[in-house]
Amino acid sequence: MTVDHSADLDLVRRMLxxxxxxxxxxxxxYPRALYRFALxxxxxxxxxxxxxxxxxxxxxxxxxxxxxxxxxxLTWLCACCRNEILMxxxxxxxxxxxxxxxxxxxxxxxxxxxERPPGQEAALLAAERAExxxxxxDLLPPQQxxxxxxxxxxxxxxxxxxxxxxxxxxxAESLLSRGRSAFRTMHERLANERxxxxxxxxxx
Amino acid sequence: MRDDDRRPRGRFxxxxxxxxxxxxxxxxxxxxxxxxxxxxxxxxAATREALHRRAGPSAAPAAGEGPGAxxxxxxxxxxxxxxxxxxxxxxxxxxxxxxxxxLLALALGIGAWWALSRGAxxxxxxxxxxxxxxxxxxxxxxxxxLAAGAVVERGTRLCTTGGKSGARLxxxxxxxxxxxxxxxxxxxxxxxxxxxxxxxxxxxxxxxxSRGAALAxxxxxxxxxxxxxxxxxxxxxAGVAVAVREGAVLVGDGHxxxxxxxxxxxxxxxxxxxxxxxxxxxxxxxxxxxxxFAIEGRTLADFLDWSVRESGWHLRYxxxxxxxxxxxxxxxxxxxxxxxxxxxxxxxxxxxxxxxLDDGVLIVSRPARR
Numbered sequence: 001m002t003v004d005h006s007a008d009l010d011l012v013r014r015m016l017x018x019x020x021x022x023x024x025x026x027x028x029x030y031p032r033a034l035y036r037f038a039l040x041x042x043x044x045x046x047x048x049x050x051x052x053x054x055x056x057x058x059x060x061x062x063x064x065x066x067x068x069x070x071x072x073x074l075t076w077l078c079a080c081c082r083n084e085i086l087m088x089x090x091x092x093x094x095x096x097x098x099x100x101x102x103x104x105x106x107x108x109x110x111x112x113x114x115e116r117p118p119g120q121e122a123a124l125l126a127a128e129r130a131e132x133x134x135x136x137x138d139l140l141p142p143q144q145x146x147x148x149x150x151x152x153x154x155x156x157x158x159x160x161x162x163x164x165x166x167x168x169x170x171x172a173e174s175l176l177s178r179g180r181s182a183f184r185t186m187h188e189r190l191a192n193e194r195x196x197x198x199x200x201x202x203x204x
Numbered sequence: 205m206r207d208d209d210r211r212p213r214g215r216f217x218x219x220x221x222x223x224x225x226x227x228x229x230x231x232x233x234x235x236x237x238x239x240x241x242x243x244x245x246x247x248x249a250a251t252r253e254a255l256h257r258r259a260g261p262s263a264a265p266a267a268g269e270g271p272g273a274x275x276x277x278x279x280x281x282x283x284x285x286x287x288x289x290x291x292x293x294x295x296x297x298x299x300x301x302x303x304x305x306x307l308l309a310l311a312l313g314i315g316a317w318w319a320l321s322r323g324a325x326x327x328x329x330x331x332x333x334x335x336x337x338x339x340x341x342x343x344x345x346x347x348x349x350l351a352a353g354a355v356v357e358r359g360t361r362l363c364t365t366g367g368k369s370g371a372r373l374x375x376x377x378x379x380x381x382x383x384x385x386x387x388x389x390x391x392x393x394x395x396x397x398x399x400x401x402x403x404x405x406x407x408x409x410x411x412x413x414s415r416g417a418a419l420a421x422x423x424x425x426x427x428x429x430x431x432x433x434x435x436x437x438x439x440x441x442a443g444v445a446v447a448v449r450e451g452a453v454l455v456g457d458g459h460x461x462x463x464x465x466x467x468x469x470x471x472x473x474x475x476x477x478x479x480x481x482x483x484x485x486x487x488x489x490x491x492x493x494x495x496x497f498a499i500e501g502r503t504l505a506d507f508l509d510w511s512v513r514e515s516g517w518h519l520r521y522x523x524x525x526x527x528x529x530x531x532x533x534x535x536x537x538x539x540x541x542x543x544x545x546x547x548x549x550x551x552x553x554x555x556x557x558x559x560x561l562d563d564g565v566l567i568v569s570r571p572a573r574r
Contacts, residue, residue: 020368023255031247050243054250061254133233152230166479
């Protein structure tokens, strides 16, 4: 199935052209998702996750012109981050290995603890789906993400959502409508692709 | 009139298939595990710095993060190259070294400006403090680009060109005015401008201005008058939108908007109100056009006051002792191109503290032990 990443390509083109609004949007949304990705793979080690995410982001932005839209921008960034995580593993023996997002990583460090007994596959797939949902929420405009969580996780009525967000009920309805649409689009894109190869973001 | 869910109420109100699928997905995934917001902010700051570097050498670099503390009562940042934040004439560190002759010329210029502003005719009514991108003056003799330091005469039409442009002006009445990109105003007097296109932000209490300085902003849909405040006005196809950060404004025929409120005065005279938090993406361009803050020799408390004022946040210390300590921590270094809403997450670690943003409140605390 061919997935359309034209929105991400457009964002990158605008960033490369120096569009301040595009850069602001990127800086507002993507760091959170990338940090979450790193943290989940580094057993919650905040310092290491911060370092690897920052290195990955810096390298990725230096090579932003190589993004071709073959995968979503988030997937591309996560691939860069995974390289940094692998380098961190090689430099720090004994750190618990983390599970790559697609489970198909020829360079993942071999750890017997990673071999999955029967029955754990379903749990891992559920964890993968959960992470995908969380990353998509991280990429939404913060108010849209909060509105969705308040409605569908906390089961709050629209009026209370509006009050908590400091907007009118009409604005809250609009946030929910736009949030649902944006979530559906982004989630479909992420669910239908695999991470690019590890070589995609090698620094020159 | 109650404005609530349009669907029938009740626990088992029907929802469509898309919503049901979304509900199942979110329920299965559960809430997002919370992240350490200062870690996220640090990464966001590093991202912005990397984007600035990509933009080219004209973008001033940030001061960097993770500064080392120089001592219990002082905090030092790595000194940045070329201390200007963006396009501004004011570089506080460099200003100290101005030759005496230049200082005298500046003083005389300001004095002459004030003397002239009291007269009629083509009198100066504003001075340009900083420009990002392009600012032009459309006067009777034609268009001319303006740079920081330029004096604006009465009746001049000022325009920022391009979405990334911006400008900061000081009106003769003391009000600080910031112009967003693709914005045109006409300088009517030291306390009056006409908004012709785009959006502006006014701060009647900024440094150098007198508290309670008046400002009137004329728009095609009515005049916005401040009551000692900070507010933004934007022209839309549907009317004029006003958002108030502090104080209050009167719009058109006496419609009043208070801090935290937004008001849309429509072409047909209708008024729509909405809540507008004083912080967040709506004010991003305002934060971007803020003046810099020279931290060298200033206290952490002063720096945080500036940061929260420009960011629209509230400030809270995790304990009362911290508030007193902040008065005694002296900062050194240079913020470089750091924005007011980025700087605390770089400065606070250097002072051995942490900052966390929670729903518009900057919480300053001591680091938790790991």
